[in-house]
Amino acid sequence: MATIVLGVCGSIAAYKAADVASRLVKLGHEVHCVCTPTALQFVTPLTLMTLSRNPVITTFEDETGSWVPVHIELASRADVLAIVPASANTMACMAQGLAPNALTSLYLANRAPVLIFPAMNGNMWNHPATQQNASILRARSGHTIIGPEDAGMLACGVEGQGRLVSVDKIVESIIAAL
Numbered sequence: 001m002a003t004i005v006l007g008v009c010g011s012i013a014a015y016k017a018a019d020v021a022s023r024l025v026k027l028g029h030e031v032h033c034v035c036t037p038t039a040l041q042f043v044t045p046l047t048l049m050t051l052s053r054n055p056v057i058t059t060f061e062d063e064t065g066s067w068v069p070v071h072i073e074l075a076s077r078a079d080v081l082a083i084v085p086a087s088a089n090t091m092a093c094m095a096q097g098l099a100p101n102a103l104t105s106l107y108l109a110n111r112a113p114v115l116i117f118p119a120m121n122g123n124m125w126n127h128p129a130t131q132q133n134a135s136i137l138r139a140r141s142g143h144t145i146i147g148p149e150d151a152g153m154l155a156c157g158v159e160g161q162g163r164l165v166s167v168d169k170i171v172e173s174i175i176a177a178l
């Protein structure tokens with residue numbers, strides 16, 4: 001059984017993280033969800049807590065139960081950190097080493113393999129800033145970016161690049177990284 005930290009960002013695709021958490025738990029893994037504050041506009045901690053069978057970390061206030069900061073403790077136990085979905089903003093924070101929330105702080109403390117599953121509008125993905133951040137992350141040891149899909153109907157109503165890869169592919173990639 002592996003310890004999988006599932007980072008969830010503020011994307012319309014965030015609800016798919018609930019399915020990923022559920023499948024990983026059914027495969028016998030220990031799953032901990034860490035959400036950005038914006039992710040909570042898209043998916044509830046109650047859903048993620050119930051499906052992951054663990055408390056969800058959403059803000060630093062969630063970390064008052066232990067003298068060791070939970071984001072540090074989780075980072076030290078993680079066998080893999082998967083960001084599902086990864087927003088342009090969180091990828092930028094990761095690339096630049098900014099840590100304004102529990103997820104980005106955990107990312108800096110983490111030494112396990114990092115799988116990044118981007119989901120965003122095609123123009124956001126193809127923006128030079130996002131592409132540069134993706135290149136920085138790809139070049140970093142232990143980091144893999146999977147997706148986004150090259151084509152498909154996006155939540156913003158246009159056809160194009162930017163969709164999150166399938167839940168099947170996400171689960172397969174996480175298992176393969178363990």
Ligand SMILES: Cc1cc2nc3c(=O)[nH]c(=O)nc-3n(C[C@H](O)[C@H](O)[C@H](O)COP(=O)(O)O)c2cc1C
Binds near residue numbers: 086
């Ligand atoms: C309805 C809606 C959908 C959004 N979907 C995405 C998305 O798929 N990908 C993305 O990068 N940003 C998306 N955003 C913008 C992010 O929520 C915004 O950049 C936010 O600051 C991301 O915060 P986080 O990285 O801390 O989660 C969306 C915003 C709204 C209002």
